[in-house]
Amino acid sequence: MSPLIATEKKHQDKIIAELEAEAIDFFVRFMSMLGLSRSVGEIYGLLYISQEPLNMDDIVQRLGLSSGSASQGLKSLRSLKAVQVTYQMGERKDYYVAEYEFRKIIGSFFKEEIVPQLEVAGAKVGKMQETADSIQDEEVQSFYSNRLSRLKRFHKAAKTLLPALAKIM
Amino acid sequence: MSPLIATEKKHQDKIIAELEAEAIDFFVRFMSMLGLSRSVGEIYGLLYISQEPLNMDDIVQRLGLSSGSASQGLKSLRSLKAVQVTYQMGERKDYYVAEYEFRKIIGSFFKEEIVPQLEVAGAKVGKMQETADSIQDEEVQSFYSNRLSRLKRFHKAAKTLLPALAKIM
DNA sequence: AATGGTTTTCAATTTTAAATGAACTCTTTG
DNA sequence: CAAAGAGTTCATTTAAAATTGAAAACCATT
Numbered sequence: 402m403s404p405l406i407a408t409e410k411k412h413q414d415k416i417i418a419e420l421e422a423e424a425i426d427f428f429v430r431f432m433s434m435l436g437l438s439r440s441v442g443e444i445y446g447l448l449y450i451s452q453e454p455l456n457m458d459d460i461v462q463r464l465g466l467s468s469g470s471a472s473q474g475l476k477s478l479r480s481l482k483a484v485q486v487t488y489q490m491g492e493r494k495d496y497y498v499a500e501y502e503f504r505k506i507i508g509s510f511f512k513e514e515i516v517p518q519l520e521v522a523g524a525k526v527g528k529m530q531e532t533a534d535s536i537q538d539e540e541v542q543s544f545y546s547n548r549l550s551r552l553k554r555f556h557k558a559a560k561t562l563l564p565a566l567a568k569i570m
Numbered sequence: 571m572s573p574l575i576a577t578e579k580k581h582q583d584k585i586i587a588e589l590e591a592e593a594i595d596f597f598v599r600f601m602s603m604l605g606l607s608r609s610v611g612e613i614y615g616l617l618y619i620s621q622e623p624l625n626m627d628d629i630v631q632r633l634g635l636s637s638g639s640a641s642q643g644l645k646s647l648r649s650l651k652a653v654q655v656t657y658q659m660g661e662r663k664d665y666y667v668a669e670y671e672f673r674k675i676i677g678s679f680f681k682e683e684i685v686p687q688l689e690v691a692g693a694k695v696g697k698m699q700e701t702a703d704s705i706q707d708e709e710v711q712s713f714y715s716n717r718l719s720r721l722k723r724f725h726k727a728a729k730t731l732l733p734a735l736a737k738i739m
Numbered sequence: 740a741a742t743g744g745t746t747t748t749c750a751a752t753t754t755t756a757a758a759t760g761a762a763c764t765c766t767t768t769g
Numbered sequence: 770c771a772a773a774g775a776g777t778t779c780a781t782t783t784a785a786a787a788t789t790g791a792a793a794a795c796c797a798t799t
Contacts, residue, residue: 409706416705420714423698427691427721434687436605438787452713457746467789472747493744493797501717503724518603522596529592536585537578544621545589548670552596555672558739566735570727607757626776636759641777662767663775 424450425464435510440466441474445483445499454487454496482509504570511567519560526552593619594633604679609635610643614652614668623656623665651678673739680736688729695721 428446429439443464448455455463461471475497478484483506484497500506526549533545597615598608612633617624624632630640644666647653652675653666669675695718702714 413705413707413710416701417710420698420701423694423701424717427694427698430687430691440788450714450717452710468746469748469790470788473788476747495746501720503720518599522599525592525596529589529596532585532589532592536582538582541582541586541621545619548593548619551670551672555739562735562739566731570724570731609758637776638760638778639758642758645777 421447421450436514437477438474440464440470441477444471444474445478448484448497448499449501451499454489454498456492456494456496458494460497480509481506481513504568507567507570511564515563519556519563522556523560526556590616590619605683606646607643609633609639610646613640613643614647617653617666617668618670620668623658623667625661625663625665627663629666649678650675650682673737676736676739680733684732688725688732692725692729695725 425443425446428449429442432442432445433439443466444460447460447464457468457471457475460466460475461468464471466474475484478497479486483500485500487496487498489496529552530546530549533542533549536542536545594612594615597618598611601611601614602608612635613629616629616633626637626640626644629635629644630637633640635643644653647666648655652669654669656665656667658665698721699715699718702711702718705711705714
């Protein structure tokens with residue numbers, strides 16, 4: 402390789418490293434909005450911006466985190482379907498690539514995190530209505546019924562709108 | 571008051587206490603989905619289910635939290651427009667009531683928390699595009715451009731859909 | 740069935756976030 | 770304008786969450 406080309410290559414590597422850092426930073430923020438930890442965001446960011454599949458060792462090396470963190474982070478990302486395992490010819494290690502269809506990630510996030518919460522919330526409101534129904538005093542009852550009906554309306558809206566949102570993202 | 575009535579009253583108080591506990595529990599979960607702390611959820615829940623406005627002392631007493639927590643929690647809730655101050659005749663203390671239109675709360679949550687994040691994210695993607703544009707190697711450039719265009723598309727979708735969602739909630 | 744390479748698990752540690760409460764500020768009132 | 774009442778601030782403490790790393794489990798190969 403000529404000296405000129407080597408210099409250009411080095412420059413390009415620097416640019417790529419910068420891009421990587423920016424992408425990691427981006428996803429750390431994004432994932433933290435979904436309640437995911439810094440290390441999970443870092444791993445996803447690194448994989449998203451990587452040109453080739455990476456194994457756990459690569460990830461540990463490049464992000465400087467422990468093997469425990471990497472293992473657990475990848476586990477979360479797999480369960481969110483945010484990463485996929487790709488088997489590389491003649492390699493024993495697992496190689497990972499990022500799922501780049503965000504719709505899918507959002508979809509499984511809803512299914513795993515939001516939907517169960519909504520179910521619990523729905524059950525809880527039902528329980529509260531039962532409790533309120535046993536109040537004798539009519540005026541008092543009507544106060545609580547009003548409050549609960551607002552809660553029910555809101556819950557219903559969330560239950561229909563959120564999954565719809567996830568689908569069109 | 572007759573013994574019978576007194577007994578009934580006591581029973582009703584127990585029911586109301588139960589309802590209160592259930593409401594507080596409900597809102598602690600709900601607010602934690604918005605990244606708000608336990609104490610903030612408790613305060614809102616208590617106010618939401620309370621038949622009359624409460625002052626800070628009431629809140630401290632009934633929830634058993636410190637005055638510092640109560641003060642800071644109410645501050646967060648005011649800035650989210652999740653509570654309003656009502657001035658009570660001949661009282662020096664501030665009395666609070668819960669905003670029961672969830673749409674409004676969601677609206678200000680978006681304005682305060684989500685929109686700024688989206689702006690930061692947008693700026694960051696722009697910055698990354700600039701960085702990527704300076705890559706010479708055509709093949710490498712096209713890889714990063716593809717990744718960035720997905721990011722931009724997603725960002726745009728979030729920027730239009732999330733505020734729309736907040737409006738119709 | 741022993742070895743070496745890979746990943747997972749989990750008790751201990753570190754880091755981060757939340758809660759406390761005493762000191763301070765700001766108001767109101769006698 | 771002193772004193773008390775109400776609310777806020779913030780250094781310290783406490784509690785919760787994330788991370789670490791060594792040990793255990795796994796699993797393909799010899």
